[in-house]
Amino acid sequence: MPRGTIVIDAERCKGCGLCIAACPQRVLAFSGSLNASGYDVARMENPEACVGCAFCALTCPDVAITVYREKKNA
Amino acid sequence: MPVDVARMTKVFERPKSLTEARYTYCPGCHHGVITRIIGQTIDELGIAERTVGIAPVGCSVFAYLWYRCDAVQVAHGRASAVATGIKRARPDLVVFSYQGDGDFASIGTAESLHAANRGENITVIFVNNQIYGMTGGEMAPTTLVHQKTTTTPDGRDPATCGYPIRFSEIIATLDAPVYVTRQALYDTRRIQDCTKAVKKAFQNQVDGKGYSLVEILSTCPTNWRMSPTQANEHVANVVTQVFPLGDLVDRG
């Protein structure tokens, strides 16, 4: 399995939870910390399980997620 | 320890054709996913310099703010008519309209149907969330039987309010449209299918083929009074029973 990671733009996140539900690896959870708009921002709770599939980013209505994957021969 | 992203490959980022503006949509609303898919399509086809979007009236009234391309915001329901005018005046441009179900299938019935019947070479994105979102959750022509809205507090009664209208099926009876399809966004598989459909609807126009319509079953968690995840399940289990997914016309 390739190793992946994501970066969530906390100020764009509206805490809808759709990425948390979409992640097949159960990487994401609510952080419990609020952004300037008062939303409970999603974060990686289980980052080592991320495979960089980008399901979370495809699902995010606020286009808050950038996805990275480990280079094959790195 | 977080991984070092500098040594990794970026596999997903915000489409270049989207501005940095934050959407005015509620948490979990599919309008945002559809906007991202359109931005990605404009990127992939390399048409940002010659694309014009038509923003409707409804929750997506500010759609002209989201894209790095030209856009016009028009009177309620008239988006397909304005798209017709721009496309006929400037056939070199790529013109898409973005319309809610209230906009497209209620107040805009005449303009929507006749643009399709004339086979205008435009791309129409029809966002069916079965409700008037912006004005406070009133019944739309697409509202499901027994669905509670602010104007049908006891649920839509077909005896007085009729049945949900399948506008794409009506358009599919016409001879001119080249592509009519209904898509959804309740899981990643559906999001990927919808992305392909939107790209095809734009490509048809670029290739001069004619009228393409992508109806997208969207959510309105706020006015449905559901969480975003419940709203997704509702589309998957209930809405698709009334509005089946798939291609209705493909003469591409």
Ligand SMILES: Cc1ncc(C[n+]2csc(CCOP(=O)(O)OP(=O)(O)O)c2C)c(N)n1
């Ligand atoms: C001519 C005119 N009539 C009525 C309205 C009020 N109005 C604003 S938005 C809307 C309905 C929007 O519903 P829909 O098109 O389904 O989009 P949504 O907000 O659900 O995305 C109505 C009736 C208006 N702005 N202009």
Ligand code: SF4
């Ligand atoms: S899908 Fe996007 S907006 Fe929703 S919780 Fe995840 S990062 Fe936040």
Ligand code: SF4
């Ligand atoms: S009212 Fe409904 S359609 Fe409008 S932005 Fe909110 S969730 Fe989306």
